[in-house]
Every structure is written in structure tokens, then in C-alpha cells.
Amino acid sequence: MDSVFGQNSIPTIVIILLLTSLISKRFFTAAAPKMVSQATIQQVKGLIGQKKLFVASKTYCPYCQATLKTLFTDLKFPEAQAVVLQLDTSDDGQDIQDALYEINGQKTVPNIYIDGKHIGGNSDLQQLNASGKLQGLLQ
Numbered sequence: 001m002d003s004v005f006g007q008n009s010i011p012t013i014v015i016i017l018l019l020t021s022l023i024s025k026r027f028f029t030a031a032a033p034k035m036v037s038q039a040t041i042q043q044v045k046g047l048i049g050q051k052k053l054f055v056a057s058k059t060y061c062p063y064c065q066a067t068l069k070t071l072f073t074d075l076k077f078p079e080a081q082a083v084v085l086q087l088d089t090s091d092d093g094q095d096i097q098d099a100l101y102e103i104n105g106q107k108t109v110p111n112i113y114i115d116g117k118h119i120g121g122n123s124d125l126q127q128l129n130a131s132g133k134l135q136g137l138l139q
């Protein structure tokens with residue numbers, strides 16, 4: 001019985017499969033996060049644990065400004081107890097952002113930690129503040 005694909009169907013199917021595989025590999029490779037060295041990941045983990053508060057920020061980011069205002073202006077958290085990194089103005093900012101993504105799966109800034117515990121972004125911080133829990137965490 002003839003195949004529904006007709007003659008030469010097998011080579012055609014093989015070529016289609018190969019092309020599909022090549023195209024999808026290209027897409028998935030482009031979407032995959034950049035590889036970060038273990039050394040950078042360890043360095044960033046060190047920065048996260050260095051002080052009570054860690055914020056990875058960008059100077060132009062309105063969510064970061066809101067977070068910094070809440071922490072340092074409204075709640076008067078002492079700047080000396082915080083590590084605040086401005087990723088867009090530092091040479092290794094992109095590496096740090098990639099490492100943070102590897103560590104906690106968050107791609108955006110601000111990327112906030114308190115006592116080495118991942119808080120999340122600005123919306124998470126504002127929720128904690130609105131619920132009255134943030135001040136306790138910062139004590």
C-alpha cells in the first residue's frame with residue numbers, strides 16, 4: 001500500500017524534522033539565560049549576606065526609587081547596614097544581574113534581600129510594608 005505522503009516521503013520528513021530541530025534550538029538558545037561563572041555567583045551570594053539589607057537597583061528604575069524611598073526615607077533604615085548596587089552604572093552590573101537570576105529566578109530590579117532571605121521586587125516590599133511586617137523584618 002502506498003504511503004499517504006507518496007514517494008520520497010521519508011527523506012522529506014527527515015529534512016522537516018532536522019529543520020524543526022535546528023529552528024527550535026536557535027529559539028531556545030536565544031531564550032536561555034546567560035551562563036554565569038560559579039565565582040560570580042559566590043561573589044554575589046557574599047554581597048547578599050554581607051549586611052542586613054541588600055538591594056540590586058538601577059538608577060533610572062522608578063520601582064527601585066520607590067523601594068529606596070520606602071527603606072531609607074520613610075522607614076529611615078540606616079544606609080550603613082545596607083548594600084545597594086546600581087547595576088546600570090557598574091561594569092559588572094550585567095554579570096551581577098545574571099547571577100541574581102541564577103540564584104533566585106528574578107530577572108528584574110529592584111532585587112531585595114533582608115537577612116539573606118529573598119524578599120522579591122518592589123511590589124513585594126510594598127506589600128510587606130502595607131501589612132506592617134516590613135519594619136519587624138528590618139529590626
Ligand SMILES: N[C@@H](CCC(=O)N[C@@H](CS)C(=O)NCC(=O)O)C(=O)O
Pocket residue numbers: 058060061062063064107108109110120121122123124
Ligand atoms: N513588578 C516589579 C517591576 C520591576 C521592573 O519592571 N523593573 C524593571 C526596571 S524599571 C526591570 O528590571 N527591567 C528589566 C531590566 O532592567 O533588566 C517590581 O515590583 O519590582
